[in-house]
Amino acid sequence: MDKWIELVKAKMSELRITQEKLAERLAMSQGGVGHWLNKRRQPSLEDMNRVLRELGMGFLEVALVIRETETAKTDDEADEDEMPLAQKYNPYFRYPVSDWRGLCEVREATAATYGKGRSELSDYHARGPAFWLVVVGDAMTAPSGPSIAQDMLILVDPAVEAVPGKLVIAQWSGSAEATFRKLIEEGGQRYLVPLNPTYPKALMTDDCQIIGVVVQATAKF
Template sequence: MNMKEITQIRLENARGLAEQAGGNTNFANKIDREPTQISRFMGANPTKNIGNRLARHIETCFGKPKGWLDYDYSDSVRQDGGAYYHANTAPTAQPIRYYRYPVISAIQAGHFADCVVPYPAGMEERHEATDYQAKGQAFWLEVKGDSMTAPAGATPSIPEGSFVLVDTGIEATPGKLVVAQIDESNEATFKKLIEDGGQKYLKALNPAYPLIHCNGKCRIIGVAVEAKTKL
């Protein structure tokens, strides 16, 4: 079976919600949009796609979990109440939910915790999906350099080019891999948080790099919960 484009999946799911709502006009009222706007991305020949921000807005308005609109339900059977179940499974079997988080730069990550909105304008241009549901605001950060590349045979080892998912809602305890901002730096750094003699440090997995002392000016932004490497 060919994989559908995300734009087609969102369109089909949005049309399904409109059907449940009683038509595009009711759908438009539900998401606080004009019917003419709806026709642009939901009509017979859409001229616009449902973007990330609008997709999340639609999910919120219909009480759906984040990422719901991005899941392909074409091999599922809809039961009463709008829930979806796979056709060949018992009603208790639910489809895997995927969540999409923005990919941001180290500079953007350095300012992430200061943002009033989940992420500043421009960050939403690129996303990566995962089945991990974050406890707080979350983002993907691409690893630069070899400071987190451990010696051969040692684990974990996170080479340059990997993506780490950072959850700002998890407590940063010693032993965790964290993203932190050092002093007044404009950039964030990805290191392991350790404690020695009552003092906290940021430690690279590559022993060639020195320890960084967290002297009160080290701001932990979030904890890495997942890593992926693209070949």
């Protein structure tokens, strides 16, 4: 909510739009807009999107907090604190939506083919040729804690190191489809474990290839 308010105020300043003018565009009172921007009332997701659309900024997505921890800032990155808020909080990158079959080929994507077809936006700046997948089934739907439901979008970055504790996309040689699991280590052995306890875990063998690490999960409303 705080970032939405900062972003809206920054964009209003950039476009030189007053609260009164924005309220007029939204067909509501200036006081109503002021309540939102001063945190006296909580707008619905629909209302937040209405405001963003009127400011020419697209729409919001509800995103789970499943992201890679950022590394220490460089001198250039440290300067981000001085950036205009509209630029700081609106960094979008477009990544292709892939199919679960033949995913090993994704790692060999070239500039000539990468990004063709359907794509989706994210504020995650990928280290490698990242891609989205649409979750199939309920193996990663947990009864409590982090849970990734069917039909959610997951963003996979092949350049992130797959260490125990990460959610990963893996594929066994000879298998046509990849699988989405959590990588864990027990007694010196690595396993691929579903978040849904009704599914079995699998020992990670030499013929199993990690395709990438899941760095974000989103659901659109």
